[in-house]
Amino acid sequence: MKLRLPRPTSVFTGIVMICLYLPIIAVVVYSLDKSADLIGWTGFTTHWYSVAFHDPEVRRDLLTSLEVASASTVISLTIAVCAGLWTRGASPRARRIFDGLTYSRIVLPEIVFALGLLILFSKLHIGYGVWAIVAGHVVFNSAYATIIIQARLASLSSTLEEAAADLGANRWRVFRRITFPLLVPAVLVAALLAISFSFDDVIVSQFLGGTSAEPISVLLLGMIRLHVTPEVNAIGTALMLITLVSFSTAGLITVLRPTGAGHLLALGRRAAE
């Protein structure tokens, strides 16, 4: 049997993947390593996870992160749904302007608008803290959410809403009974995305946190500067897992919408008929 050499592109891809994932794997591995020196493997332990879990700073900051994530997600989703519904009926020109505003919030470097908000809040004498961070997160989370909701709305046939109106539902009832239920998968996906982005965010959180609010991402940044203990690895791994689970759930929902597993079962049954 002739041994075939791998293609150059495969080799290159392999090298890139290793370079990308090696640091991440290292974090996970060393979070489970007994020794505090990041030299060699000395044995398996969950000690560092326990240290992190009992660390009062970590607990307080995790709570802060959760508060910020939930608040910014709820506000962003509300903005996104309203925006999505409005752009459907807007004139092409208005739509273009609005889309520009949406995409600019994604494209603009975070440090730019973090700095802008810092100055703005200072001028308006608005205090820094949890709600300032929430405001900062809403800036980009609402943009991502808007795009997701707009995409889902575009795929919904307007005939469904016409049928609902024809059958006696006024505009609010049409939204409540037809539009929103069909939007729920997109809303869930947008929510999971927003929560992940909120958790991971460092720049806005640092600029606008002030002295009172410190999300866990900022705490990690601080801990790394002092000394890289395995506790940091443990927290990092835990955060990665949260993000991973969120994204996977979002992915599953995208595949299984709109009626969930029943949809796949139905397709299978019909194929069999």
Add this chain to the structure above:
Amino acid sequence: MSEAPAIAGDPVAARTASAEPAVRLVGLYRSYGDVRAVDGIDVEIADGEFFSMIGPSGCGKTTTLRMIAGLVEPSAGRIEVHGRDVTALRPHRRPVNTVFQQYALFPHLNVFENVAFGLRERRTPRAELATRVAEMLDLVEMTGREANRPTQLSGGQQQRVALARSLVLRPEVLLLDEPLGALDLKLRKQLQLQLKRIQQEVGITFVYVTHDQEEAFFMSDRVAIMRDGRIEQLGTPQRVYETPVTEFVAEFVGASNRFPARIVDVLGGDAYEAEADGIGRFRCQGVPRLVRDQSACAIVRPEAISVAPVTADRCGVTATVVDLAYLGHEISCLLEMPSGDQLSMSLRQQREPMEVGRSCGLSWRLDDIWLLARDDAGAQAAV
């Protein structure tokens, strides 16, 4: 089979009050920029009638239907349902319901919830709601499928659920927008029969839009042939087929042989004496108000022609067979006259041996000739 639900109409008073037409459209217009989708419609649809609007794509039939439903706002004109002006009412307030071409069943609700949707909007008490839904599912022969989702149903089944969903609300008028368009031929025929049966049982006025002339003829009491936003002719299928008012209508409702003819004499009572190349002079009926020496068009349907000698009440030509097509239920023959024009004849059975190249003496009854004003553009538009 369930008993038909009580006479439709909500409020009932509207129906029993007077002989008001179910729908009256007065001076209905709808433009989109410079385009006039609906260009002046005046029509009265009788109570309990099965009324169809047919015509080529873009003739305005769907726009008209959607204006009755309230989904499109008229640019001008008035819409009345049983005498009540509904023009300003939003769709959810109108006593009419629509069955859509793509069924528009709600994918996140099962069959029961789909059919119950309108009743829930009206806050119908649970017991009554369950009874009415069951009754309607029985009418459309979908009992036992309450728990299914729309994606689990076939096209024909989905259409029946859509029908039940609208009928359960006992609308004063039911609007149907090409509901059978997405189905195959066999299923279409089955559903046409069912629709006709249901309409007769329930007694609701049906306003039906389709591009399929045969479908409309099969089910309707009256049809309106539309073109460029206007009604070209309105009448029973028989009247429209046998006495079309324009070449467009004649071509749209069926194949026809058209002979250019000249009016020789006006005999009164819509009877004329005319002359056509290759056929000679003949007397026949036609549209009113044709005048002497007018350039007209005589139409004869392919099924009216047969291989038979010319007699006193018949006229005909000799022609040569150019093409034969066996369609199953009929044989379609294409023949060429000495003048070079072509004739189409359809035979039920092959009584005589027909073959390409054979010369035949053809004839048809004078009664089967119909005279129209010439309108080549109209004839082309209908094809």
